[in-house]
Amino acid sequence: MSATPPSTKTSLANLAGHSRLTGAHGRAVQKGQQTKAAIVDAALGLATQIGLEGLSIGALAEVMHMSKSGVFAHFGSREELQISVIREYHDRFEHEVFYPALEEERGLPRVRALFANWMKRTSVEIDSGCIYISGAVEFDDRPGPVRDALANSVKTWLAAVHRAVVQAQEMGQLHADADAHQMAFEIHGLILALHYEARFLKYPGSIARANTGFANILSRFGHDASASARRKSVKPVQSIRNPKE
Amino acid sequence: MSATPPSTKTSLANLAGHSRLTGAHGRAVQKGQQTKAAIVDAALGLATQIGLEGLSIGALAEVMHMSKSGVFAHFGSREELQISVIREYHDRFEHEVFYPALEEERGLPRVRALFANWMKRTSVEIDSGCIYISGAVEFDDRPGPVRDALANSVKTWLAAVHRAVVQAQEMGQLHADADAHQMAFEIHGLILALHYEARFLKYPGSIARANTGFANILSRFGHDASASARRKSVKPVQSIRNPKE
DNA sequence: TGCAAAATAGAACGGTCGTTCTTTTTTGTG
DNA sequence: CACAAAAAAGAACGACCGTTCTATTTTGCA
Numbered sequence: 001m002s003a004t005p006p007s008t009k010t011s012l013a014n015l016a017g018h019s020r021l022t023g024a025h026g027r028a029v030q031k032g033q034q035t036k037a038a039i040v041d042a043a044l045g046l047a048t049q050i051g052l053e054g055l056s057i058g059a060l061a062e063v064m065h066m067s068k069s070g071v072f073a074h075f076g077s078r079e080e081l082q083i084s085v086i087r088e089y090h091d092r093f094e095h096e097v098f099y100p101a102l103e104e105e106r107g108l109p110r111v112r113a114l115f116a117n118w119m120k121r122t123s124v125e126i127d128s129g130c131i132y133i134s135g136a137v138e139f140d141d142r143p144g145p146v147r148d149a150l151a152n153s154v155k156t157w158l159a160a161v162h163r164a165v166v167q168a169q170e171m172g173q174l175h176a177d178a179d180a181h182q183m184a185f186e187i188h189g190l191i192l193a194l195h196y197e198a199r200f201l202k203y204p205g206s207i208a209r210a211n212t213g214f215a216n217i218l219s220r221f222g223h224d225a226s227a228s229a230r231r232k233s234v235k236p237v238q239s240i241r242n243p244k245e
Numbered sequence: 246m247s248a249t250p251p252s253t254k255t256s257l258a259n260l261a262g263h264s265r266l267t268g269a270h271g272r273a274v275q276k277g278q279q280t281k282a283a284i285v286d287a288a289l290g291l292a293t294q295i296g297l298e299g300l301s302i303g304a305l306a307e308v309m310h311m312s313k314s315g316v317f318a319h320f321g322s323r324e325e326l327q328i329s330v331i332r333e334y335h336d337r338f339e340h341e342v343f344y345p346a347l348e349e350e351r352g353l354p355r356v357r358a359l360f361a362n363w364m365k366r367t368s369v370e371i372d373s374g375c376i377y378i379s380g381a382v383e384f385d386d387r388p389g390p391v392r393d394a395l396a397n398s399v400k401t402w403l404a405a406v407h408r409a410v411v412q413a414q415e416m417g418q419l420h421a422d423a424d425a426h427q428m429a430f431e432i433h434g435l436i437l438a439l440h441y442e443a444r445f446l447k448y449p450g451s452i453a454r455a456n457t458g459f460a461n462i463l464s465r466f467g468h469d470a471s472a473s474a475r476r477k478s479v480k481p482v483q484s485i486r487n488p489k490e
Numbered sequence: 491t492g493c494a495a496a497a498t499a500g501a502a503c504g505g506t507c508g509t510t511c512t513t514t515t516t517t518g519t520g
Numbered sequence: 521c522a523c524a525a526a527a528a529a530g531a532a533c534g535a536c537c538g539t540t541c542t543a544t545t546t547t548g549c550a
Contacts, residue, residue, distance in 0.1 A: 031547065032497065049386065057538065069540085070498040078538060129385060136445040137382040140374060141294065151446060158446075185442065185454040186461070189434030196437060197430065200381040201396060201403075209430040216431070220461060276517060277527065302508065314510085315528040323508060 036074045039064055043085045048129040052082050052146065053138045083149045089131045090153040097121055098160055107171040108222075111164045115187060115214050122191055123207055126198045132157075133195055158184060178221045186217050281319045284309055288330045293374040297327050297391065298383045328394045334376045335398040342366055343405055352416040353467075356409045360432060360459050367436055368452055371443045377402075378440055403429060423466045431462050 042063050047055045057078060061071045075081040097120075101113035122130070132154050139147035165180040174183075190213040198206035287308050292300045302323060306316045320326040342365075346358035367375070377399050384392040410425040419428075435458040443451035 035497085051382070056536080058536070067499045068538085069500075072539070073497070133441075134382045134385075136441055137296070137379045140379075140444055155446060179457075181450070182454055182457055185438050185451070186431075186435070186458050188442065189436075189438030189458065190431070191434075192437035192441060193430055193434030196378075196381055197433065199385055201400060205426070206430070209427055212424075212427055213431050213434065216465060220465060280527085301506080303506070312529045313508085314530070317509070318527070 032074070039066075039071055039074055040084050040088050043081060044088050044131075047082075047085050048089075048125070048131055048134075051129075051134045051138055052085065052131065052150075055082065055085070057081070079144070079146055082146045086131065086135070086146070086149045086153060090156075093121070093132075093153075093157065098157070101164075106164075107168045108173040108218075111161075111168050112218075114161055114164055118191060119194075119207070119210060119214075122194055122210075125195065126206075129199070130195060133192065158188065161187065174221050183217060183221050187214065190214060190217075277319070284311075284316055284319060285326075285329050285333050288326060289333050289376075292327075292330050293334075293370070293376055293379075296374075296379045296383055297330065297376060297395075300327065300330070302326070324389070324391055327391045331376065331380070331391070331394045331398060335401075338366070338377075338398075338402065343402070346409075352413040353418040353463075356406075356413050357463075359406055359409055363436060364439075364452070364455060364459075367439055367455075370440065371451075374444070375440060378437065403433065406432065419466050428462060428466050432459065435459060435462075 039060065043055060043060055046060060046063065057068050057072055060081075061068045064071060075084065097114070097117040101110055101117055104110045104113040132150070135150045136154070139150055162180055162184045165174065165183050168174045169176055169178065169180060190210045193213075194206050194210040197203040197209075284305065288300060288305050291305060291308065302313050302317055305326075306313045309316060320329065342359070342362040346355055346362055349355045349358040377395070380395045381399070384395055407425055407429045410419065410428050413419045414421055414423065414425060435455045438458075439451050439455040442448040442454075
């Protein structure tokens with residue numbers, strides 16, 4: 001929560017490149033970006049614990065040993081701070097979960113790697129909290145740029161999972177007529193149930209259950225073992241087909 | 246969100262029965278309980294939308310066309326108000342989801358009914374929000390009586406689902422060696438994924454996916470079709486067995 | 491080293507929050 | 521109808537919030 005490098009690209013300050021030095025009047029920009037990155041880092045730590053909505057500039061300033069206005073000046077608004085936090089989280093998620101999985105070969109191995117990395121991260125977040133989950137609840141029906149940033153970030157990730165499943169299908173490692181969206185949905189559910197039951201309810205064994213659930217999903221959508229009765233999984237349950245949504 | 250009857254038992258006011266009339270000095274209690282129930286009803290409506298933490302006495306007073314202190318006096322603290330809301334939600338959930346399913350016969354039919362009723366309610370909550378989900382995020386790591394009330398309520402419900410699954414096992418309608426906790430976990434995941442993807446991401450088709458997922462689970466844990474290769478579902482994935490949690 | 495620009499601090503603002511008091515109104519029954 | 525108890529209103533509190541404005545300090549190149 002604090003060992004990460006400054007990561008330069010914090011946000012929309014230096015639009016035109018010049019990757020360092022020279023502002024309009026030949027002036028270097030450095031210290032600002034640096035402390036801003038440190039602030040975002042601390043803010044991310046706070047936000048994962050108490051949520052993006054709970055994140056207050058006063059508390060953040062205290063953690064940073066700075067004045068409220070000093071912190072505030074870096075962002076110009078609380079919303080921009082929240083968005084910066086989301087961007088930072090997105091980047092870290094990408095580097096910890098997504099990119100490493102790309103080094104596994106396309107198809108089932110990559111799908112497994114994506115889930116394994118996701119699980120690793122979620123296991124940590126059982127203690128720390130997860131912005132993608134708490135943020136979803138906080139910005140459920142609160143439109144605006146923060147919600148958009150959050151939703152886009154999540155959608156990008158879920159699309160990556162879906163894409164990996166489709167690739168596994170194309171390579172003949174999963175049933176060709178299986179529904180990749182269905183599989184991604186069920187995997188997402190496992191992660192959410194893990195987070196809920198382990199972090200909130202403190203149920204032991206949740207991590208093992210999520211892993212087992214993933215194996216169960218693979219064994220149903222894969223066509224190795226026992227591909228007998230059901231293809232394309234099963235029809236929806238008879239009784240409830242709510243026309244809504 | 247407002248058509249429900251007063252439901253008398255609001256909370257810890259009239260401990261000793263006398264189901265109506267006569268306080269300590271031979272005085273009837275009526276108007277108070279009545280408006281208190283109305284306040285809780287309105288509070289529940291607000292809390293499902295903006296969360297238990299977002300629920301403010303000022304906003305609630307405005308909705309009720311009352312003064313802040315007038316509303317406050319009924320609860321004595323914000324925490325007690327939140328707990329009252331949780332109790333009210335618990336009762337409604339019980340009456341809409343749990344009790345009706347008890348009229349189905351023990352075993353698989355009751356499991357199906359529980360899930361169907363749960364889905365019906367969740368489908369509504371895609372628009373309104375759900376306290377069990379938002380509250381879990383808000384009180385993740387915030388100990389206290391509110392968290393306890395919420396967690397106990399959820400645990401009661403999840404235990405009921407688990408019990409129904411075990412009964413279906415005992416009646417030979419599911420694999421005897423299947424893990425009932427695993428099945429309950431996966432079902433819970435479907436509901437959470439539905440809520441997340443439909444309410445936050447606005448993905449269409451989520452309801453159908455949750456229903457399909459349930460059918461998939463049944464077809465794996467049930468022993469009718471294709472009970473070939475895997476019993477007790479599958480072993481956890483090899484790579485990640487995090488000792489934590 | 492001087493000096494402008496950038497970064498930070500400090501004080502104050504209007505607003506909302508939960509809560510506490512005191513006062514007024516409403517209620518229900520003897 | 522009277523009258524005490526219950527319910528509701530009203531005003532004020534201290535605390536924190538995001539934000540604005542002005543002053544001070546720090547920074548980094550000429």
